[in-house]
Amino acid sequence: MKQPIRTLANSDDIIVLLAHEGDLSPTQIAEQLDLPRPTVYRLLDGLSSINFTEPVQSSKTRLSLRWLRMADKAREAMREWRGADRLLQEIAERTGQTAYLTIPRDGEAVCVGWEQGSGVGVVEVKPGRSVSMHAGAAGRALLALSIDLDSYFEANPVRRKFTEHTLIEESELREDIALTRERGYVLSDGDVTEGIMALAVPVRGGKGRVLGSLTASGLSDEFRERQAEILEVLKDVADRLANLASV
Incomplete structure (x- = not known):
């Protein structure tokens, strides 16, 4: 169970970092989170496949618009x-x-x-x-x-x-x-x-x-x-x- 939990934790760290910093390249993410670049590329592929992130210019990544819809729903619940x-x-x-x-x-x-x-x-x-x-x-x-x-x-x-x-x-x-x-x-x-x-x-x-x-x-x-x-x-x-x- 440790590996799936670590993967989820690392994915969450990437999402939080992108929320704070905006568009970042895989190299920047790897440096700021102290993660191997291959791991970052793999996690970004997974997040992109479920429409949590999306690529932008200069080989950077950002959070997708799906988060805005989720934020709207979350606020409606408050x-x-x-x-x-x-x-x-x-x-x-x-x-x-x-x-x-x-x-x-x-x-x-x-x-x-x-x-x-x-x-x-x-x-x-x-x-x-x-x-x-x-x-x-x-x-x-x-x-x-x-x-x-x-x-x-x-x-x-x-x-x-x-x-x-x-x-x-x-x-x-x-x-x-x-x-x-x-x-x-x-x-x-x-x-x-x-x-x-x-x-x-x-x-x-x-x-x-x-x-x-x-x-x-x-x-x-x-x-x-x-x-x-x-x-x-x-x-x-x-x-x-x-x-x-x-x-």
Whole structure:
């Protein structure tokens, strides 16, 4: 039984990696997961045969659209978020920015709802995809407010530096977490993608428990001028989304 279990575990590692990183070549996957390249090629063939992955340009692989359909079905089963699409659309209409809803699952931040704003489509967070806990407004909000920090840092000793603004040291992140807890929201300014800003606020359920984070994101120049306005919209919608989630 050990070999089938190892195969499933390695396949799961590939799926999680592609969800985090996007398009990757077999060589990149092998290097990041410390797996033999023949093993990676064999696992990718198997995942492709059941339509979990698909080839793209430059000999790279990505997750297939099947995951979006699965994500939609999974979210439909979560009764607390059935009114989320309408409210995400409202955020996009009122702010012009891209809006998304992220929830904590098994030590990760997973996007379960997304609405494109009127600006250029620069945000790659889509339903079903995981986002980093240490970088970006959505993940940092959940890191600060919804999970056990000691367990997170123990399980994630190495963190990816996306840009020169990304916080990766534990001491830096703990300072950022303290600031988030004090002011109740997260501001992301180029720590995942240069030129992109985002704000995230928590969505709280009963007894103040954080159920997820609600985020608006867009081009820095436009976003910065309307930061206070966008934050007020997020807070307003987060309160109403929390009420729906509590029904």
